Amino acid sequence: MHPNPIFRKASHTSALEFAKQRGFGILSINGEDGPIAAHVPFIVSEDGTYIEAHVMRSNPIARALKTSQTALLAVSGPDGYISPDWYGVEDQVPTWNYTAAHLRGQLQLLPQDDLLGVLERLSDEFEARLAPKPIWKTDKVQAEALNKMMRMIVPIRLDISSIDSTTKLGQNKTDAARIGAAEGLETSNLGSERSTLAQLMREALD
Numbered sequence: 399m400h401p402n403p404i405f406r407k408a409s410h411t412s413a414l415e416f417a418k419q420r421g422f423g424i425l426s427i428n429g430e431d432g433p434i435a436a437h438v439p440f441i442v443s444e445d446g447t448y449i450e451a452h453v454m455r456s457n458p459i460a461r462a463l464k465t466s467q468t469a470l471l472a473v474s475g476p477d478g479y480i481s482p483d484w485y486g487v488e489d490q491v492p493t494w495n496y497t498a499a500h501l502r503g504q505l506q507l508l509p510q511d512d513l514l515g516v517l518e519r520l521s522d523e524f525e526a527r528l529a530p531k532p533i534w535k536t537d538k539v540q541a542e543a544l545n546k547m548m549r550m551i552v553p554i555r556l557d558i559s560s561i562d563s564t565t566k567l568g569q570n571k572t573d574a575a576r577i578g579a580a581e582g583l584e585t586s587n588l589g590s591e592r593s594t595l596a597q598l599m600r601e602a603l604d
Contacts, residue, residue, distance in 0.1 A: 399500060400564040411446075413499045413563035416475065418442040421524065423473035425451070425556070427459055427505060434458045440471070440556075441523045449501065449556045450508075450516045460507070460552050469505035469556055474498050476598065478589030480568070484582030485575035495583075495595060499563040501556065508553040516553040567595075567602045576603060 399406060408416070417423070418441075426435040436459050440451040449471065453460050475497030482490035508516065518536055525533040536544060568576040580596040589595065 399498070399562040400566055402570070404569045405564050405566045406562070408563045408565050410561055413561045414442060414446050414501075414558075416497065416563065417449075417471075417473045417499045417501060417561075420473050420475060423471045423501075425453075425459065425469060425471050425505070427462060427467045427469045429458060429462055434462065438471075439520060439524070441520055446558070448503070448558055450519065450553065451556070452513065452516055452520075452551045452553050455550055455552050459505075460554075463505065463507045463554070466504045466506040469503065471501040471556055472498065473501070476589070476591035476595035478583050478586055478592045478595050480579050481582060481586075484579045485571060486578045487572070487575050490575075493566075494589070495566050495568060495579075495599065496589075497563075497565050497567075497595075497598065499561060501558050501561050503557045503559040505554060505556045508555050510552065513548055513551065513553040517548070565598075565602070567599045569602060573603055576600075 421441065422437070422439050424435050425438050425440075426433055428434075436453050436457055438451040438453060440449045442449050477494060477496035480493045480495050482492055514536065521534060521536070525531070539547075568579050571579070576599055580599040583589075583592050583596045583599070586592055
């Protein structure tokens with residue numbers, strides 16, 4: 399997370415909501431030979447105390463979870479390169495604006511019998527965002543085919559012990575400079591979801 403406190407004023411609740419809305423992150427643990435990471439979709443529990451996800455049974459993280467492990471789930475949001483020319487102010491340097499959250503805690507394997515419930519909660523969460531499309535259900539897959547696929551994955555749970563977040567939107571610049579940067583960002587091709595990031599930068603002026 400960025401060390402400047404001006405970029406780290408988001409509350410625990412808003413950082414958790416950001417992670418929930420993104421629903422995808424990089425899960426990492428310390429393996430025997432160094433860090434291990436996996437890209438995973440996930441859901442946050444209703445009380446905000448844990449996340450559920452799944453990984454391939456052959457994933458090194460799954461093989462390492464004979465006992466629970468300290469883990470980090472890094473969730474990234476919109477990001478983009480900021481040219482100093484956009485500020486309209488002299489003596490500036492390039493930077494990169496972004497939003498992100500880090501969820502830390504204890505990662506464990508769940509019983510295999512929990513897998514179907516985890517899968518259904520995951521798909522229900524993201525299918526609901528596609529409304530008015532009817533929600534896809536696992537019963538659309540033949541039982542034999544579903545069971546075959548489920549044997550290849552394992553359910554996991556991260557019990558959240560802390561959340562850190564960065565919302566780096568140019569808060570250390572003047573309002574005019576921030577507006578200039580947002581306008582420049584919208585014409586840029588460096589970064590992801592640049593229009594969304596520019597909108598966040600404008601909203602942060604309020």
